[in-house]
Amino acid sequence: MARQIVTQQAVNEVADALVAQGLDPSIMTVQSRIGGGSYSTVKRYLDVWKQEKAAMETGATVLPSAVEVKGREFAHAVWAIATKEAQEETQATKDEARTLVAAMRSDLAGATTEISRLESVESAQLATIEAQQAKLREMELLLADAQAQARRVPGLEQMLIQQKQELQLELETARQEATAKAVEAGRLSGEIEALRTQARDLLAAIQSRQ
Secondary structure (H helix, E strand, O other): OOOOOOOHHHHHHHHHHHHHOOOOOOHHHHHHHHOOOOHHHHHHHHHHHHHHHHHHHHHHHOOOHHHHHHHHHHHHHHHHHHHHHHHHHHHHHHHHHHHHHHHHHHHHHHHHHHHHHHHHHHHHHHHHHHHHHHHHHHHHHHHHHHHHHHHHOHHHHHHHHHHHHHHHHHHHHHHHHHHHHHHHHHHHHHHHHHHHHHHHHHHHHHHHHO
């Protein structure tokens, strides 16, 4: 069998193929792939291949001065644009936060005003309930007194019955009004508590934004 002739081109092709496959182009590996050639011959050609590769890589990394200057200028321009955009975005975020805080402050002021109004209404309702309860107690005393007099004066029995019916009607009306006022006062208390919760949430949101 004829001995395989080793050439520079054959070593270059095998070495390039090995690098492309992620393998190390060693002398033994190249010699095995070629299928022949002496150790010293393969080594000589492989050294030439390595020198050519090193020269190509060195030439690829060295940039002309003009290109390098233009590259730096381009990088500076890109950095300036990115910085400007970042500053504009930051300012827009700050403006949006200020607008949101102002809106929250307005909502908080409105909620505080509404709480004050409802508290005034609640106080008025409670005062009305107390007055009606006092009137109820007064009517109950009058009824008891009338019943005592009726027992002492038989002739006043009919008038007492009529007065009793009137007083009972007034008492029932007053009780209904007091119940309605109490329900209304309870509703107002619920609204006030809901508004207080809203005001606390708004205040906490404002403080977190500052």
